[in-house]
Each structure stands twice: as C-alpha cells, then as structure tokens.
Amino acid sequence: MSAGIKNSRKLDASGVGVTEADLPPLPDDLSQAIIDPRAWFARPDAPLEIEIGSGKGTFIVEEAARRPNVNFLGIEWAREFYMCAADRCRRHALTNVRILHTDATQFLRFRFPPGAAHAIHLYFSDPWPKKRHHKRRVVQDAFLTDAHRALAPEGELRIVTDHKEYWQWMENLFTGWCDPARKGPRFERRPFTPDDRAQGAQAGELVGTNFERKYAREGRPFYAAVLKKIN
Numbered sequence: 153m154s155a156g157i158k159n160s161r162k163l164d165a166s167g168v169g170v171t172e173a174d175l176p177p178l179p180d181d182l183s184q185a186i187i188d189p190r191a192w193f194a195r196p197d198a199p200l201e202i203e204i205g206s207g208k209g210t211f212i213v214e215e216a217a218r219r220p221n222v223n224f225l226g227i228e229w230a231r232e233f234y235m236c237a238a239d240r241c242r243r244h245a246l247t248n249v250r251i252l253h254t255d256a257t258q259f260l261r262f263r264f265p266p267g268a269a270h271a272i273h274l275y276f277s278d279p280w281p282k283k284r285h286h287k288r289r290v291v292q293d294a295f296l297t298d299a300h301r302a303l304a305p306e307g308e309l310r311i312v313t314d315h316k317e318y319w320q321w322m323e324n325l326f327t328g329w330c331d332p333a334r335k336g337p338r339f340e341r342r343p344f345t346p347d348d349r350a351q352g353a354q355a356g357e358l359v360g361t362n363f364e365r366k367y368a369r370e371g372r373p374f375y376a377a378v379l380k381k382i383n
C-alpha cells in the first residue's frame with residue numbers, strides 16, 4: 153500500500169492513538185495477557201466494533217461520527233497509517249474511537265477479551281498474492297477461531313475485498329466454518345445486504361473506504377460476505 157501521506161511529522165495521535173508501549177507487557181503466562189479495550193473509551197459500556205487494517209481511517213471516521221453510541225477500535229500495524237487515522241479522529245473530536253498501532257491478528261489472539269466485540273470489519277485486506285506470502289494474509293483458519301472468540305453472541309464479521317483469488321481462499325475457509333453440521337464454534341453466512349452498507353458510504357458504495365474508491369474507479373468487481381457467530 154503506497155503511503156501518500158504528507159506532513160506526517162505534524163500528525164498528532166494524542167487522545168485517540170494507543171500503541172504497544174501503552175499496553176502492559178505480554179506476560180509469560182498468556183492466559184493472563186487479556187486487557188479490556190472497552191476501558192479506553194469515555195463510555196465503556198457502549199457496544200464495541202473493531203476495524204482491522206483501518207488504513208487512513210476513512211471508514212472509521214465516517215462511521216464513528218454517524219454512530220456516536222457505538223465505540224470503534226481501529227487496528228492498524230503500519231505506523232504512517234495509524235498516525236494518519238488517529239490524527240483524523242482527533243481533528244474530528246471523536247470520543248468514540250481509538251486507533252491501536254499493532255498487529256490485529258496477534259491482538260485478537262492474545263489480548264482481546266472473549267465476546268467483547270459486536271462486529272469486526274475487514275475491508276480490502278492485503279491479498280499477499282504470492283504463494284510464499286499467503287501465510288501473511290489476515291484471513292486464516294486460526295484468525296476465524298480468534299474472531300469467533302472475540303465476537304459477542306450473534307456478532308458479525310464483515311468482509312469486503314476486490315481480490316478474486318484471496319476471496320476464493322476465504323470462501324474455502326468459510327465453507328467449513330459455516331457448515332451447519334460443524335461441531336463446535338460455527339458461523340452462519342449471509343450476503344452483504346444494502347443494510348450492511350457503511351453509514352458514510354456514497355451512492356453505489358459498500359463501505360466507502362479509500363481502497364473501495366480506488367478500485368471502483370478501476371472498475372473492479374467486489375466480493376463481500378457477513379459471517380454471524382452462532383455458538
């Protein structure tokens with residue numbers, strides 16, 4: 153993802169940004185590693201939604217401004233984008249957003265409290281097209297285990313991508329996870345409907361992220377699904 157962020161030295165994440173330095177160190181006993189990000193918000197009891205890979209923050213800024221009764225946690229591992237997204241939220245004086253600078257997959261696996269997320273948004277996740285890089289993709293069987301654990305009952309994982317081959321990779325995983333005969337944790341898959349569109353999406357858009365806008369200009373088709381936590 154190319155940066156294109158100007159004046160990055162002037163960006164200010166204060167009040168919104170959370171870095172790994174702000175977290176307690178990861179203990180040797182990982183069962184003690186969980187922290188509760190709901191405590192980072194002015195209204196800890198509000199429902200919490202996560203965006204993985206917030207990029208420059210367009211989705212989260214628009215969504216948080218339109219849904220003030222929901223807390224939004226954006227997780228972004230590239231420092232320049234983390235700074236850009238946090239700075240935007242700060243300038244919009246949004247009190248219901250935090251942007252966390254870390255690897256979202258590790259955070260969900262080791263740090264996130266079970267059942268604390270009402271939704272997880274994953275839009276235009278990096279496809280890592282080379283086979284030797286597939287292990288870097290966010291969507292893996294282990295990620296679906298972690299996302300399932302992180303979600304509240306009936307919480308939803310919402311995914312949109314433009315990348316056909318990554319989509320096929322995801323669908324292969326979804327097939328197993330959404331099989332009604334599956335034992336143990338399971339998702340129910342449903343189509344991404346007009347009701348699932350982001351509040352800030354413009355006409356014809358699904359989620360209105362920077363990458364959706366860029367790829368829409370190139371005329372690319374999009375693939376989307378919603379996985380609901382069943383048990």
Ligand SMILES: C[S@@+](CC[C@H](N)C(=O)[O-])C[C@H]1O[C@@H](n2cnc3c(N)ncnc32)[C@H](O)[C@@H]1O
Nearest residue numbers: 205207227228229230255256275276361362363
């Ligand atoms: C292709 S960009 C999409 C950005 C934004 N969602 C959009 O649609 O415009 C993918 C973003 O995910 C971030 N990212 C990728 N893997 C990540 C991970 N494991 N944890 C946190 N951020 C990640 C990248 O740094 C990048 O900003």
